Amino acid sequence: MTVAVETGIWQLDPTASAVGLRHKTLWGLVTVKGGFTAVGGSGEVRPDGSATGTVTLGAATLDTRSAKRDAHLRSADFFDAENHPEITFAVHGADRLDGDRVRVTGQLTVRGVSRPQTLTARLTGVEAEALTLEAEFDVDRDQFGMGWNQLGMMRGLTTVTAALRFTRAAA
Numbered sequence: 001m002t003v004a005v006e007t008g009i010w011q012l013d014p015t016a017s018a019v020g021l022r023h024k025t026l027w028g029l030v031t032v033k034g035g036f037t038a039v040g041g042s043g044e045v046r047p048d049g050s051a052t053g054t055v056t057l058g059a060a061t062l063d064t065r066s067a068k069r070d071a072h073l074r075s076a077d078f079f080d081a082e083n084h085p086e087i088t089f090a091v092h093g094a095d096r097l098d099g100d101r102v103r104v105t106g107q108l109t110v111r112g113v114s115r116p117q118t119l120t121a122r123l124t125g126v127e128a129e130a131l132t133l134e135a136e137f138d139v140d141r142d143q144f145g146m147g148w149n150q151l152g153m154m155r156g157l158t159t160v161t162a163a164l165r166f167t168r169a170a171a
Contacts, residue, residue, distance in 0.1 A: 005045050005126055009169040012041035012055065013130075016165035019057055023141075023158040034064035034073075036087075043091060043166060051094035055164065057087040059110075078146050084111045100124065102133065110144040121162075129168045136161045 020035040038061040043053025060074050060081035074081040091106040100123045108117040121135035138157035 005049070005051075005123070005131055006128065006168065007045045007047050010043045010045065010053070010131065010166035011169045012039065012043075013165045013167050014039050016132075017163060019055075019160065019162045019164075021062075021158050021160050032064055032069070034062050034070075037061040037063055039164075041164070042169070043094075049096055051091065053091045053094075055089045055091070055162075059085055059087050078141075080111050080145075089117065094121075104135070108139070108144075110139075111146065113144045115143050124163075125165075130165060132163065132165045134161075134163045 017039050018035060019039050020033065022031050022033045024031050036057040038058030039055070041053060041055035043051050045051045059079040062070060062073055062079070064070055064073065073079055076083075079087070086109075088109045089106055090109070091104055093103075093105045095103050097103055097120070102121045102123060103118065104121050105116070105118045107114050109115075117137070117139075119135050119137040121133045123131060124134050125132035136159060138159050141158050
């Protein structure tokens, strides 16, 4: 059963949203996990049911619970947060598929490098005044200029997880 999402402007609720990542390091033996503490964004659902919007992350707010590692991730080896303080995902289209699935197409920008990104999200909660989207997708960090890989310790893709709660903006 497909539930209708109301048209209009929707604002991301940063207190009820989370974006995290995980990546295998030390030759695949250890999985580093972290989350961004600054998450923002908004979107618009059009009368035809499609949507556009933007999600923004503070690059310097990634927290992996290791101050030394976090400082390295913020450096020019990885996110280069001083020169590129924001990571953005500009949604060009979000179209309902069957059931609770949504195909999201857009442009992911990290370190000033933009690449097209398509993913499938799930609508996990739809109410008159709020909706929640959840997604998990992989990113090749090399495509964004993050090729640092001392002794081949970091291989494979980085997995991004997102649970984004949007509330209806006041008219």
